[in-house]
Amino acid sequence: MDRYTKKVIAWDLGKRMTVELVQRTLNKAMESQNYTEAVMLHPDQGSQYTSHEYEETIKNSGMTHSFSRKGYPYHNASLETWHGHLKREWVYQFKYKNFEEAYQSIFWYIEAFYNSKQIHQSLGYLTPNQFEKVSA
Template sequence: MNNSGNDIDATDYSNILAQDFRTTSPNQKWCADITYIHTKANGWCYLSSIQDLYSRKIIAHKISRHMTADLVISTFQQAFETRKTTNNLIVHTDLGSQYRSAGFEQILAQHHIRHSYSKRGCPYDNSCLESFHASLKKEEVYQHHYQDFEEANAAIFSYIESFYNSARIHSSIDYLTPNEKEKLVA
């Protein structure tokens, strides 16, 4: 047992992805993370998002007033409703307690997904999703002062679905939008 009080030894947190972000089709490698969004009335809100590394598309996202395992589990349930997973799917996250929870590990096991973890304090291991969060904050969040949770939720939803996935081109996918990249294999 380690000092954190759980039975999982730190050596179990393998970095399977190892900064290899290349894929040949959707649903081979997903990255997930949480970022903070501030509102005047409600304080901090938390955006949980999942990105498919093939297209850089944000395939699922949820905002909550609480940063919990339930938030990331519900985000993954949203992804499973619209995406077909394979036994080769790798999900990469940081070492946050939400991603190390028994409930989250259970949902990955149910879908036969391998879990890869960033090394502690190494944002480069999840740089694709970190880049999305930086773009979101620069292009949307820092341009506004959200009054409350509902306003933030609506604005973030619109940014992701109407701009980031649909209109924003990415040099890493040959200057296509995420939706255009996914249509190439549809």
């Protein structure tokens, strides 16, 4: 999630949180954005984010990261809050028959609703997509 625009710029879903899943999502984010300024990532201290592969990708891309303390989610409160909203407002409302159904449902929430229709007071009552366009 881009903290400035509040846009979910890349996401993925897996049956388990793995290094490969995190790498794939990071690669999607890098491909979708054209940042001209330094990028700071704020992951937690999960093993996926402290892995050698992830560290190399960060280093080679010129990005940096800032880890929060263990058990201290407040450093990344905006993303923690967003995950809570996603679960309460959407995921927990359904019983998914399979992984594909869950993936399609979350895709709709992020791409068709959240980024495109969910307005934010802090963005001047614009959606993340609208705010990104006027901020470019």
